[in-house]
Amino acid sequence: MGLKLAWGQGSMNDIKNYEGIDLWLKEGNCLKKEKRKLIFLLACLIVFFMLTKVLQKKEEVPQETEIIVPDVEITVYNAREDVIQVMQLDEYLTGVVAAEMEAGFALEALKAQAIAARTYALGRALGKYGSNMERHLGAHVCTDSTHCQAWIPKELYSTWYPKADVEENWTRIEQAVNETSGLILTYEGEIINPLYHANSGGITEDIQEVWSSVNPVPYLQSVYSEGEAEYSSFEKKVTVSGEKVREVLMKAYPEIVFLGPVSEDVQVIQYTGSRRVKDIQIGSITIPGTKFRELFSLYSTQMEIAFKGDDELEITTYGYGHGVGMSQCGANALAEKGKDFRYILEYYYTGVDIELIPEDILLMSKEP
Numbered sequence: 001m002g003l004k005l006a007w008g009q010g011s012m013n014d015i016k017n018y019e020g021i022d023l024w025l026k027e028g029n030c031l032k033k034e035k036r037k038l039i040f041l042l043a044c045l046i047v048f049f050m051l052t053k054v055l056q057k058k059e060e061v062p063q064e065t066e067i068i069v070p071d072v073e074i075t076v077y078n079a080r081e082d083v084i085q086v087m088q089l090d091e092y093l094t095g096v097v098a099a100e101m102e103a104g105f106a107l108e109a110l111k112a113q114a115i116a117a118r119t120y121a122l123g124r125a126l127g128k129y130g131s132n133m134e135r136h137l138g139a140h141v142c143t144d145s146t147h148c149q150a151w152i153p154k155e156l157y158s159t160w161y162p163k164a165d166v167e168e169n170w171t172r173i174e175q176a177v178n179e180t181s182g183l184i185l186t187y188e189g190e191i192i193n194p195l196y197h198a199n200s201g202g203i204t205e206d207i208q209e210v211w212s213s214v215n216p217v218p219y220l221q222s223v224y225s226e227g228e229a230e231y232s233s234f235e236k237k238v239t240v241s242g243e244k245v246r247e248v249l250m251k252a253y254p255e256i257v258f259l260g261p262v263s264e265d266v267q268v269i270q271y272t273g274s275r276r277v278k279d280i281q282i283g284s285i286t287i288p289g290t291k292f293r294e295l296f297s298l299y300s301t302q303m304e305i306a307f308k309g310d311d312e313l314e315i316t317t318y319g320y321g322h323g324v325g326m327s328q329c330g331a332n333a334l335a336e337k338g339k340d341f342r343y344i345l346e347y348y349y350t351g352v353d354i355e356l357i358p359e360d361i362l363l364m365s366k367e368p
């Protein structure tokens with residue numbers, strides 16, 4: 001009844017519903033005070049308990065992650081000098097980045113290159129991805145760019161880049177290597193095969209389209225790559241006479257039969273999903289686009305073939321290299337747009353993780 005009066009409204013049903021509360025409110029004042037004390041104490045206890053938990057959690061959050069640079073040595077077969085050299089991994093990597101990427105590229109692109117190169121070198125040291133230590137006289141890697149990664153020592157930098165400021169460039173490359181020290185690329189916990197190339201011509205390639213014996217690799221699949229057209233390696237035009245075409249093909253395939261001039265003998269049969277030549281017919285045979293590129297030292301298999309007159313080919317290629325994995329020009333284009341090395345690497349190598357060299361890999365790479 002008290003409730004009804006206090007609110008000044010309601011119905012008889014309300015009164016019935018609140019009768020229990022009404023009775024409770026009418027209990028003695030002492031009892032009310034005791035209950036309030038009890039509730040207050042309970043509330044204090046709950047607050048105290050929650051505060052303790054929060055403080056504990058704060059203590060558990062690690063302070064800034066300390067990057068410990070792993071002490072890794074690598075054996076390098078210096079093909080130029082015909083000697084095996086033992087180097088610190090990052091010291092070797094500085095020479096790789098110097099040889100593989102223009103030092104004038106944005107720092108984040110250089111960092112992405114350093115991580116790809118570190119991953120590549122460690123993968124080789126572990127005997128993965130086509131490693132052939134016999135070719136290196138037992139060393140982990142060699143300096144032959146057609147087999148492993150290109151590498152130059154600081155003292156030869158000026159012979160490769162005569163117009164460059166050696167000190168400035170070398171310092172910049174060292175910075176990219178040092179600031180990413182210990183970081184490698186993994187996919188589902190396994191070190192990846194971080195293929196890279198100079199320029200993708202606007203789109204990278206699926207690995208299985210370049211190496212037909214290789215199964216599809218989830219992190220080496222085609223992606224669009226913008227901003228590469230402004231680099232000199234993006235577009236190249238070459239002309240090849242019909243006579244030269246026949247000479248080169250007959251040397252590689254003595255059984256080949258020609259029907260007439262190249263305008264009748266050369267035809268692209270199939271393209272890959274990234275607009276690269278998959279198969280090309282020449283006279284009586286069909287060869288992979290990759291073989292055609294190799295035979296005529298073309299920049300890329302992404303090409304347009306036109307005929308100049310009856311018996312001359314005009315080949316326009318887009319991009320430079322096999323087109324798989326990270327495009328170096330694309331990486332620089334992304335870096336210039338403000339993207340960092342993590343974004344760049346995750347863009348070209350779909351689904352990878354960037355992590356410090358795991359302990360098991362460190363141990364394996366130290367095994368003789």
Ligand SMILES: [Zn+2]
Pocket residue numbers: 135136141142143144147148149
């Ligand atoms: Zn090698």
